[in-house]
Amino acid sequence: MFGLPPLLAHIVELLTITLLVGIAVGAGLVVLRLLRIAPLLSVGERLLFGTLLGYGTMSVLVLGVGLLGLLYTPVVLGVLMILAAVGAVPLLVTLREAAPAFRNALNSLRYPPNLFLAIIVALSVVAALVKALVPPATQDDLMYHFALPRRYIEQHAINFYPDSNYSLFPQIMEMLYTVGLLLGSDRIAILFAFSTGLLAAAAAALFAKRLLAERDGHPLWRALPLLMAAIFLSAPLHNFVMRAANTDFAQASAEMLAIYAFYLAVATRPQIDTRLLMLSGICGGISFSVKYYGILLPGALGLALLALILTHWRKGDSTERERIAGSALRNVLAYGVPILAIGGVWLLRNFIESGNPVWPALGNILGGSYWSPAADPEVLLGTIPGLRWESIPSGLAYQYNATLGRQPLPIDNHTYVVNVGPLLLTSLFALPLARWKPPLRLALYAATFVWVVSLFYFSRASIRYLATVFLLCALMGAYGLISIAVRSRISALAMGSVVALSLTLMTLDTTLSTRPFLSTTFALDRAAEERYLEAHMDDYPVMQYLAANTPPNAVVYAWDSRPRGYRIPRPYVYGRLVPKYSGVSPNPDEWHARLEELGITHVLVHNRAVFAPGYPPGYDPDRETFQALAARYLGPPLITAGNFTLYELR
């Protein structure tokens, strides 16, 4: 950033993200006040909901600016300044109000278990931060999380890029990444994602503190929020996720806050509170705007709302039934309209751009641009198992392997432990002895719903997609562990020592795993980042070759099942993801004609087994057709690095 040495740049980036989060929180607090929700929440809740709503507000504004074709740094800075001006006073007032709570939180660290847990949380967060501050070289970031914002910035507009089947996915987080990239730093973009991990943990911890902890009980209950956060953040999988711009934690934080507001709306008042229900719906809409899967939990909460209304109606007398009938529609609308309105923004945009609101998904039903049965853009995304009972055992086997049994994996030339560690799921076995409170039941129902659905559908996707389930598991597990520990001194000793040992070992392991990153993150020499990329991106030499040896108007055709556009230093077209757009054809001449039409000058080939979950190993629908094209139209290799080879198109 600003040509500074990495360490100094990171200091500026951390200050910048703090400022940006502050602006977002201020804007979110204004939204809460406008919707007259703020008085219903504690100061901590206002700050957490304000953060999420602020992120949503900032994203929608950037989307608007981008759709208008005004994506220039001064314009976005102007938007940020307006948000800052509007939100400054509410933010300062809320922070002043929060000062005693912060002091209490600091005082609570005098309790030794809290101090220990705070150290665990701090070390886990710092370890993830050290990994997050190296130059991004992770697959999904390079393929679309940053590749699309880079294109938006280059074009000064948010357009549809039909060569990328991610182009029309909901992109609320990518809008924030666009802000980071516009400010000149992809690390600011990653820090936005990083902050959502902290937001998710903080939301669940506050839920635990306010709704689950026994206020006048055993002193160990004071450790519940930090224990929850420690279990969640120390899980190796989560440390792995927080290093990149993955959006799983953004979805988890939105869903957790949706559950939180839903519970406050339906359970803590004599009648369902419409405004809190609306807040839950807004969080649900934001969850959907992060990821399509983000509709699952808000959908389940919607069904729960209907069930609650029906139950109250059945149990009530005639007067009560009349009252419930009168408020039912208002409640359903208060919850459903925000989800439809916020989620609808993306669906409408997709429909206008491609004719399919969820392009390229459901192309066989809804059709849409560049979709045909012979050239389905979803092939390389993989298949999902059908809604069959047989999917359950395979789903369970996958999840067991991914959460508990998986060996460390080599990813981007690093070795990562990407299971959930020994504590997160095992702590759930403490729950049978816990007191079952309504918020705990809600957390269990929500986690079970997503988990059961995931058995059918996500068993070929990343285990990261279960971030919300793991967050709720950490919440329930922490509650269960303390419930069991307060029963007797022997239980407290047994649970306390095993939990402390597990957390210590995991954190030690995580801290030691930062070693390969330290020399880059804390470097004072700018060349350290180049060296990092050379060591961790097999295709980096090709990128350097392209930058040095091709004209600025060269256009690269990335023939790769997982292309990495963010680092390609020239305009590019993804060749494989949407075959109909990029001209893939059994006739090499027709294909070549389309490449000429797209202005392609070079072809970057990644020779490897295609990654298409659900298909047989080695499955490649276009191998032979590409070989025919290559034989006729590709020149001799210009450079080969790892499995990547660059050719000139003849």
Add this chain to the structure above:
Amino acid sequence: MLLNYQQQGHGADSSTQGQEEHLRSFAALRMTEGEMVPQHRLSRIHRPTRASHITFHVSRFSATFQQPMKISLTTIYSLLLALFMLFMLYQYAFQWKNLPDLGRLFG
């Protein structure tokens, strides 16, 4: 008096467990004095009413333990859970560092 004792909260130790222990001993004391303890309060003191302890007659094996040892089912469960968590910790920490995979013992 029982109520007052409960309300005092035993000074610094106001834990539920501590209170229950004191209440239990206090109730036993009152019983020996021939005074009735209200039934609702007894049920609170001795909850849950189902068998919640296992008694080990260790004195059979050793003269050192003259009194039968009582251990609650909750404590037994928590000890078993702690053992299971230790096993999972072992699997996590050592399985991939070329130490024996204890998971194989269970097939």
